[in-house]
Amino acid sequence: MNIDTYLRLDATDLSELIRKKEVKPSELVELSFGQLEKVNPALNAVTHMRRERVLDELKRVEVGNHPFAGVPILLKNISQALQGEAITSGSKLLSTTVAGQDSHFVKKLREAGFLFIGHTNTPEFGLKNITEPELYGATRNPWNPDYSSGGSSGGSAAAIASGIVPLAGASDGGGSIRIPASFSSLVGLKPTRGRTPVGPGVGRQWQGASIDFVLSRSVRDSAAMLDQLQVVQQAAAFQTPLLEGSSVDAICQPIARQLKIAFTTKSPVATPVSEEAQAAVKKVVRWLESEGHIVEELDNQVDGIQLMRDYFLMNSGEMAAVVEQLEQAVGRALTANDVEIETWLLNEAGKSVSAAKYSASLASWDTAAAQMAIVHESYDLYITPATAFAAPKIGELTHSKAEQEQLRFKMDEASGSEQQQAIIYDMFLPSLTYTPFTQLANLTGQPAISMPVHLTKEGLPIGVQVMAGKGEERLLLQLAAQLEQTDLWVGMKGNPLFE
DSSP: OOOHHHHHOOEEEHHHHHTTTTSHHHHHHHHHHHHHHHHHHHOOEEEEOOHHHHHHGGOOBBTTBBBTTEEEEEEEEETTTOOTTOOOOTTGTTTTOSSSOOOHHHHHHHHHHEEEEEOOOOOEEEEEEESOTTOOOEEEEEEEEEEEEESSSSSHHHHTTTOOOOOOEEESSSSHHHHHHHHTTTTTOOOOTTTOOOOOOSSSGGTTTTTEEEESSSSSHHHHHHHOOOOOOOTOOOOOOOOOOOOOHHSOOOOOSEEEEEOOOOOOOOOOOOOOHHHHHHHHHHHHHTTTTTEEOOOOOOHHHHHHHHHHHHHHHHHHHHHHHHHHHHSSOOOOTOOOOOHHHHHHHHHOOHHHHHHHHHHHHHHHHHHHHHHHHHHEEEEESSSSSOOOBTEEESSOEEEHHHHHHHHHOOOOOHHHHEEEEEEHHHHHHHOOSSSSOOOOOOOOOEEEEEOOSOOOOOEEEEEEEEOOHHHHHHHHHHHHHSSSSSSTTTTTTGO
């Protein structure tokens, strides 16, 4: 197999060729590493490689016993721990940390037969919608390296959109799968809360806002991974009933009924939405109407600004807990120089969050979930832009040294939790302006998908998001699979690394 063929094939194709003995796993691993060595110096998608270990593991690949035996994959360098390998969460404080065991998520991928060739770049603790950690530097977008690939799964997105691997591990706590999918023209499914493995030692991730899954280039790969990764995990705080049958088979079937679908192009936090993002949604709406579905514009009646304030309050409490754990591990108090500005300010604000305020913030998630349940009583799907704009330029959303000093000064001078939380909101507002649509599904627990259906006049991708009721991933995948067969689907068309 040559590199041109490798770039055209998804993981499902590659696994089938391996089973038919038309290609060897060793060939795929060499092609993957070859592409990595070609593109990674410019893109900075992969931070850790494990060539020697993979070559040793190739000797024990059991083709036929595992559905994806011999297919190369990358993991995200946070929560997707691989025993004996670095797991730094993008933090310079954890730069020498090595995982003592596989995460449950990684174990499921190992059971599927994947070969782990390394880990991808991520912002510190997955806190940002871009991937520009101080530890490793910025990950760049394969469509145009002057722009970001998004975050926090930006390294994984860049690795897929540059052809290193057909799919990669990702996670999504506020849009971290769907945002880089939008910016990089990928399929970005966030499953229902509780659908995929967490831990060990972690019953909930960001109080259920975060979930591990994958990014991919094809709908059927995402469907196959849903089948492989879904689990009822007794130790986890959140569980959802297993989907019966095959998601891969389900997406081959047309949607058998007329759907009623709601949409909006208005930002839930009253920020601007680009004409390109609006155009992307509207052309999907027109296509749905041409397919005979009923589509109506709708305000979902969720207070998006308050919901984001409650989301940031949760982030504050969580990061204060993380910093406390890190201090215990290193045996000293941390300083502002140990971590990045977002981590430090969230930690400082989290110290003054009362238990009552924290509990109330989580209750607002339940209020939003109840409201969205009412929406889905009348509408099968809810459509928005995946992101309000195409990707920002590298450095655009990273605070300068002067801005960081000003933010620290404001936090030091703030009197009380309300002022501190206002500083947190303002700190994230420039980033939130780019990506105001994704957080809702994290806080309600619903599944959502970003579909690659639009290129801007500048040739940058932008996706459309579709949300469904809890447990309805297959409806999202069916819709995406149907759209994938149309001219609206962009995929890698126009990507300079695939031409």
